Amino acid sequence: xxxxxxxxxxxxxxxxxxxxxxxxxxxxxxxxxxxxxxxxxxxxxxxxxxxxxxxxxxxxxxxxxxxxxxxxxxxxxxxxxxxxxxxxxxxxxxxxxxxxxxxxxxxxxxxxxxxxxxxxxxxxxxxxxxxxxxxxxxxxxxxxxxxxxxxxxxxxxxxxxxxxxxxxxxxxxxxxxxxxxxxxxxxxxxxxxxxxxxxxxxxxxxxxxxxxxxxxxxxxxxxxxxxxxxxxxxxxxxxxxxxxxxxxxxxxxxxxxxxxxxxxxxxxxxxxxxxxxxxxxxxxxxxxxxxxxxxxxxxxxxxxxxxxxxxxxxxxxxxxxxxxxxxxxxxxxxxxxxxxxxxxxxxxxxxxxxxxxxxxxxxxxxxxxxxxxxxxx
Ligand code: 3PG
Ligand code: MG
Numbered sequence: 001x002x003x004x005x006x007x008x009x010x011x012x013x014x015x016x017x018x019x020x021x022x023x024x025x026x027x028x029x030x031x032x033x034x035x036x037x038x039x040x041x042x043x044x045x046x047x048x049x050x051x052x053x054x055x056x057x058x059x060x061x062x063x064x065x066x067x068x069x070x071x072x073x074x075x076x077x078x079x080x081x082x083x084x085x086x087x088x089x090x091x092x093x094x095x096x097x098x099x100x101x102x103x104x105x106x107x108x109x110x111x112x113x114x115x116x117x118x119x120x121x122x123x124x125x126x127x128x129x130x131x132x133x134x135x136x137x138x139x140x141x142x143x144x145x146x147x148x149x150x151x152x153x154x155x156x157x158x159x160x161x162x163x164x165x166x167x168x169x170x171x172x173x174x175x176x177x178x179x180x181x182x183x184x185x186x187x188x189x190x191x192x193x194x195x196x197x198x199x200x201x202x203x204x205x206x207x208x209x210x211x212x213x214x215x216x217x218x219x220x221x222x223x224x225x226x227x228x229x230x231x232x233x234x235x236x237x238x239x240x241x242x243x244x245x246x247x248x249x250x251x252x253x254x255x256x257x258x259x260x261x262x263x264x265x266x267x268x269x270x271x272x273x274x275x276x277x278x279x280x281x282x283x284x285x286x287x288x289x290x291x292x293x294x295x296x297x298x299x300x301x302x303x304x305x306x307x308x309x310x311x312x313x314x315x316x317x318x319x320x321x322x323x324x325x326x327x328x329x330x331x332x333x334x335x336x337x338x339x340x341x342x343x344x345x346x347x348x349x350x351x352x353x354x355x356x357x358x359x360x361x362x363x364x365x366x367x368x369x370x371x372x373x374x375x376x377x
Contacts, residue, residue, distance in 0.1 A: 002154060004371040006145045008049055008121065011375065015054035017118035021046060021147065022134045024126035024350065025061035025079045025092075028334065034078050036337060039126065040086060042350050046123045046147035047087045059083065060093040060113070060134055062127065068100030102133050110137030120373075123147025125154070126329060126351035128366025129358070136369040144373035149350065154367065156347045157358050160294055160326055166192055169290040171283070171314060173198025174297030174331065177221040186360040187294075188233040195236045195283050197275045197299035197310060204229065204237050205264055213243065213266030215273075236286055240276025241266060242300065242307060251304045259306050274300025275310035284317035293318055296328035296356060298335050311335050319344035328355040 011019075023043045028035045043059070050057050066074040080092045096102040101109025110133045114120065120138035122128065128135055128150065138144060146154070160168075170191045172180060177200045187194060196204055199216040206212050207225035229235060241262050244250070246269040248257015261276045275283070280299070287293060295318055299310035312335075318325050319341040327336055327345050330352030336342045349355045358364055370376065 002146060002151060002367070004376060005367055006143075006370060006373055006376050007151060008046070008145050008147065010377075011119050011121075011143055011145050013053075014050055014119065017055055018116060019050050019055045019057050019119045019121060020113065020117040020138060020142070021050070021057055021059045021121045022124045022127070022138075023059050023061045024124035025059070025076065025083075026063050026126065027079060029078060032078055034082055036334065037082055038333070038337070038348075039350050040079065040082055042149045043123050043147070044087055046121060046149060047090050049148065050121070051087070051089060055119075057089070058091045058093060058117070060096055061124065062097045062102065062132075063095050064097075066095060066097045068097065068103070070094075070098045074098075096132075096134050103130075105131055105133045105136060107137070109133045110141070114138050114141045117142060120144040121147045122366050122370060123149045124366070125150045125349075126354050128351070128364040129354040131365040135366045139369045139373040142373070143375040144370050145375075146367070146370055150366070153349055153351060153355070154358065154364075156326065157349065157355055158362065160292060160324075161190065161359050161362060164190060165291040165324055167290050168292040168294070169193050169195060169286055171195040171197070171287070171293065171295040171318070172297050173200065173299045173311075175199035175216055177203045177218050177225060180297075180356065181221065181224055183356040183360040184228065188228060188231060188235075191233075193234040193236060193286060195286055197238055197279070197283070197314070198297050200297070201238050201275070202272055204235075208237075208264075211265045211267075212272065213268055213270040215243070215266060215271050236283065238275045238279040239264060239282065240278040241272040242274040242276050242310070243270040243272045244306075245270055250301055250307075253306060273304070274302075274307035277309065277313075280310045280313035283314055287314070287317040287321050290321055291323040293321055293323055293325045294328070294359070295326070295332055296330075296352070298331045302335055302338070312339050315339050315341050328352055
């Protein structure tokens with residue numbers, strides 16, 4: 001089903017063997033505490049599958065973006081403590097990105113990782129779009145397999161991509177058009193309608209000739225947005241905006257600054273930080289008609305309760321949708337968790353960038369590496 005990618009069963013007998021498991025334990029933390037352990041829990045089926053069959057399991061992961069040298073701020077200690085509770089007996093290496101060899105895909109670092117190991121499992125879906133040492137290196141040296149999480153994510157997302165139920169609606173948010181242009185271009189060819197909110201909507205609104213005040217605007221993406229709008233695809237953009245007035249501060253209501261709703265044009269000095277209530281209702285109507293929904297990126301700065309309504313309304317519409325619903329990781333997964341809606345979504349992905357790249361390309365560097373493993377068929 002994974003098209004040449006070996007599964008755990010293809011490792012053969014793992015009893016008494018040492019297995020290195022690449023996980024994506026890049027979890028959100030605050031003051032050294034894990035605020036959401038979804039990515040750790042998601043790896044448990046693979047870890048226990050190996051342990052139950054008598055393997056000695058060593059897990060490894062990155063956390064954050066340290067600069068290739070040890071940095072206590074990015075220590076995996078909090079993850080190690082949580083993992084000890086959830087999967088006793090699984091060893092966890094220190095943050096892979098404490099070595100520059102990880103992101104540099106240095107063969108010497110790969111050699112260090114595979115030394116003493118008998119097999120390799122990639123269960124790090126959220127990092128499998130990175131051609132980093134721990135993702136693409138070990139399969140050249142060890143019998144390898146996709147873990148259960150990687151397998152499930154790929155199966156669900158490729159079905160969404162390749163056999164969509166229609167109408168297929170994709171909702172995109174988040175701050176930057178530049179980060180998502182590739183996937184937007186791919187999605188307009190696949191979907192029946194694209195719904196765009198979040199910070200990126202202002203570059204689209206500017207391309208339509210609207211005034212965006214002090215909102216986030218990527219000048220160098222305006223032409224790309226205009227081409228997309230002229231391309232004939234159905235693209236829904238906000239018709240009203242919730243904005244913060246001069247003097248206001250995101251995340252700090254006590255700093256003052258008025259919050260007001262506008263249409264598509266904002267006065268100078270006003271910063272659009274959420275879709276307005278009219279837009280949230282329009283988007284909800286589009287979502288209600290969908291038979292398949294793919295959502296990536298919040299509609300506003302929902303961490304600030306003054307700008308959370310749009311994301312909440314869209315999250316509720318996705319939860320209520322009777323079609324098949326998928327939420328891409330990162331901020332939108334955090335939003336559905338915060339609004340307590342995760343169990344009403346068909347698939348909450350543990351990958352943000354990885355899910356978008358898989359939708360765009362239909363493949364990931366981590367998957368093609370596994371196809372090259374000595375035990376692959
Ligand atoms: C993620 O959280 O998106 C993954 O863990 C990948 O992290 P990265 O974007 O720092 O490579
Ligand atoms: Mg549903």
